[in-house]
Amino acid sequence: MKINEKYPKLKDKVFLSxxxxxxxxxxxxxxxxxxxxxxxxxxxxxxxxxxESQDGKLVVNQQP
Known part of the structure; x- marks a missing residue:
């Protein structure tokens, strides 16, 4: 079970923000x-x- 299935309120962008x-x-x-x-x-x-623009893939800037 994914976290957003267990906690559907996390799909609400305002709440999550x-x-x-x-x-x-x-x-x-x-x-x-x-x-x-x-x-x-x-x-x-x-x-x-x-x-959201990356289809759910968060790109993290890694600094050396």
């Missing part, structure tokens, strides 16, 4: 990395759009 934004922002704040929540939201939305 809010969930990821809150978790990323919270994790960064715990590490002392203060980034405006608006900027985190922009990054999350752009990553989700990239994911």
């Amino acid at each position: 809010k969930l990821l934004t809150r978790n990323v922002y919270g994790s960064m704040a715990l590490e002392g990395q203060i980034v405006p929540k608006k900027r985190v939201r922009q990054i999350v939305v752009s990553v989700l759009e990239e994911y």
